[in-house]
Structure formats: structure tokens, C-alpha cells
Amino acid sequence: MISEETHKKQGMLIVLSGPSGTGKDTVLREVVSKDRTLNLSVSATTRPPREGEVDGKDYYFINKKNFLNMVKEGKFLEYAKYCGNYYGTPFSEVDGLLDAGKDVILEIEIDGGCQVKKRCPEAVSIFIVPPSIGVLRQRILNRGIDNINNMEDRLETAKKELKFAGKYDYIVVNDNLEECVLNILSIIKSERMKSFRINYIINEVL
Amino acid sequence: MISEETHKKQGMLIVLSGPSGTGKDTVLREVVSKDRTLNLSVSATTRPPREGEVDGKDYYFINKKNFLNMVKEGKFLEYAKYCGNYYGTPFSEVDGLLDAGKDVILEIEIDGGCQVKKRCPEAVSIFIVPPSIGVLRQRILNRGIDNINNMEDRLETAKKELKFAGKYDYIVVNDNLEECVLNILSIIKSERMKSFRINYIINEVL
Numbered sequence: 277m278i279s280e281e282t283h284k285k286q287g288m289l290i291v292l293s294g295p296s297g298t299g300k301d302t303v304l305r306e307v308v309s310k311d312r313t314l315n316l317s318v319s320a321t322t323r324p325p326r327e328g329e330v331d332g333k334d335y336y337f338i339n340k341k342n343f344l345n346m347v348k349e350g351k352f353l354e355y356a357k358y359c360g361n362y363y364g365t366p367f368s369e370v371d372g373l374l375d376a377g378k379d380v381i382l383e384i385e386i387d388g389g390c391q392v393k394k395r396c397p398e399a400v401s402i403f404i405v406p407p408s409i410g411v412l413r414q415r416i417l418n419r420g421i422d423n424i425n426n427m428e429d430r431l432e433t434a435k436k437e438l439k440f441a442g443k444y445d446y447i448v449v450n451d452n453l454e455e456c457v458l459n460i461l462s463i464i465k466s467e468r469m470k471s472f473r474i475n476y477i478i479n480e481v482l
Numbered sequence: 483m484i485s486e487e488t489h490k491k492q493g494m495l496i497v498l499s500g501p502s503g504t505g506k507d508t509v510l511r512e513v514v515s516k517d518r519t520l521n522l523s524v525s526a527t528t529r530p531p532r533e534g535e536v537d538g539k540d541y542y543f544i545n546k547k548n549f550l551n552m553v554k555e556g557k558f559l560e561y562a563k564y565c566g567n568y569y570g571t572p573f574s575e576v577d578g579l580l581d582a583g584k585d586v587i588l589e590i591e592i593d594g595g596c597q598v599k600k601r602c603p604e605a606v607s608i609f610i611v612p613p614s615i616g617v618l619r620q621r622i623l624n625r626g627i628d629n630i631n632n633m634e635d636r637l638e639t640a641k642k643e644l645k646f647a648g649k650y651d652y653i654v655v656n657d658n659l660e661e662c663v664l665n666i667l668s669i670i671k672s673e674r675m676k677s678f679r680i681n682y683i684i685n686e687v688l
Contacts, residue, residue: 403677405683405684405687406687407687408686408687409687409688435688438684438687438688439684441677441681441684442677442678442681442684443677444677445676445677446672446675446676446677447675447677447680447681447683447684448675449683449687459671459672459675462668462671462672463672463675465665465668465672466652466665466668466669466671466672466673467672469652469653469654469665469669470651470652471609471647471648471649471650471651471652471653472648474653475647475648475653477611477653477655478611478644478645478647478648478653480614481611481612481613481614481615481644481655482615482641482644
């Protein structure tokens, strides 16, 4: 018999951040494909849709006025301005899933990650780092960049961002993709065993 | 090059507790055999040595006067009286290993586990629970007990002890031994990625 307590099970919120070039996108895709119970949340943005992007699937495409109204009304778990456009995670998206007991994973910028941790201290925040600045430089080079100034800017930004790692719960090095993904899956699995999350099972045992 | 920061790496203290009959001993043995970097700490006791037990290996066998002196001098990380004998974990044992950057795992009674968590909040505490009281009853029966009163006493104690699960960081159900061991190994692996433990790697990356 499922006890009443069981119904109170809340989903877990997981936040993934890291400097650009650390391979967050690929890591997230792999993690979500290996743990099918994880849910992605759809962000809102003022950026115009790119070809093939679907409203409500890739993003909620809204205009700046609406976005800023939502900010004023406290409707974002986190938001940030990036290259002139706003990006944000609506509370409604995340809360619905969490209340249904589903785990949600967000890949967000470091500023947003810190906002989430302040608002939801029980969220699990994971910071992905490259094995070294040298490797990061090589990865950015491999992706192709416009010019060497752009490269130096990106490395400087990465160095500044790395200093925020200590504000996250976990630091995972992305040296080998497979290992990095396994480490993140291991963190998620362990966090599900945190006593404050599964204390209800004690009633089931009794 | 190993940075200076690296030298500051402290070992991690892991505490394993749970009601009797949950299979803690077996779980601990398996965990330690699978993760060879874990170290056991030798406890002190006033109980006389059993045949084959070696002083300094199985226990430090000391008399009651010396034990109580050590208690007075605050030399125990935790201690408890059990069936008329004292048992305790000397600080010196654990600190030496932790300072050398080695991880230590302790299997202790629930009262002791709560003492450790108070003194070392950064310790990782894991509470093992049986899948149900019915299963616990069967396991105690399988081990053989003296009489039915003894059984009821043990079950009553277990029920009381289960209420302390929420004071531990993690709750792991021991339904299937192999799975329980994997879960504990996963917790240990994840805890090693906690940012406050490995923040020094940011300096290495930079």
C-alpha cells in the first residue's frame, strides 16, 4: 500500500552550468538519454526563432515587453540577458513537473544557476569544468572561431566563470565525456537517496 | 604540476549506521572490498578480547578506567555503552587518516552516528534500512534467536531506531545486497565531487 506520505514526493531540480566550451550541451543530451526519468524545461526567450525551432518546444518565443512584465511579476526562476536577448526559466514550467514528483534538469548560465540555488536551496547544482585552460583553448579552436581576440575574450570569461564553481554543490571535470556523464548520473542517483527527499519511506518500512 | 592547494586535500569521513538485522556488517565488507581507497578505523573497547582477536587490529582493548579517562579528555569522536561494555572511536585514529587525505568509513551505532555528525558536519552519514519490518523479522529469525521475547525486543528497538533516519544525510534500503552496495559506492563517489571538497582543482584548471 502506498502511504499518504508518498504522495508528497516532490521532484528534484538539477542545475547544470559551466563556462562555454566545456561541452555542457553534449553532456546534458547524454545524461537525459541515459536517465529517461529526467525532464527538460522549456525556456522563454526574446530571441527570434531560428529556422526549424518550434515555439513551446525549443523555446517560448515572447517579445521583450512580455518578458519584462514576467520579470516584474516574479514569474522567472532565473533569467539573464545574453548578446542583447533575454532568456529565462518560467516558474510555471518547473513547478508543474516538480509537484508531479518529476525530476527536472536545467542547463543554464552561471548567473542563472546562482539565482536558482538562492531561490531553491534544495536544488542540486553541478558545475562542469574543463580539465585545463589549455584543453579549453583547443576545444574552442576545434569548433572554429572568428579571430584570436574573440578567443582571448572567451578564455578570459571562462577564467572568471570558473571562480563561481565553489557556489555550486558539485564540480565535475569533463575530460572524458563518458566518464563525465557517468559522474553526473551518479550524483543524481545519490541525491535521490538524500534523507530529506525520501524520509517518507521510513513510514513505508514501519 | 601539483599546486600547493592540493596538499590541503582532507580525507572524507563516512558513517554507516542502521538498526540491527539490516546487514550493515556485510554491506560494509562489500563496500570496502570494492573501493580499496576506503580505510577502516580501529575502535577501542572495554570488552575482553574474543579468541583470535588481535589488539590494535580488531580493537584496542583497554580497561574501563582508561576508557573513561579518554572520554573525560575528549579523545573520542563518539562512544557508547552496549551490553555493559564501552565502545568508542578514538579521534587520533580517524584524524591521522583524514589529515593524510585518506577516506575513512565507520560502522557505528545510531547514537554514535549522531555524535559524529554533530562534531564533524562535513562527514557523510548513511542510514541503512530494511525494506520492511516483515523482512527484518525474517532476517533476525534466519540468524537464529533465543526466544520470541528477544525477537519482539529487537523489533521494537529497530522501530525506534528507524525514526533517526532523518538525522542522516542518506537513506539506503538494503533489499538486494548488491544494489545496496552499489548505491553506497555511488554516494561515496558523488560526495568526492562536492565542491567544498575539491574546490582546489579550480586552481589546477587555471
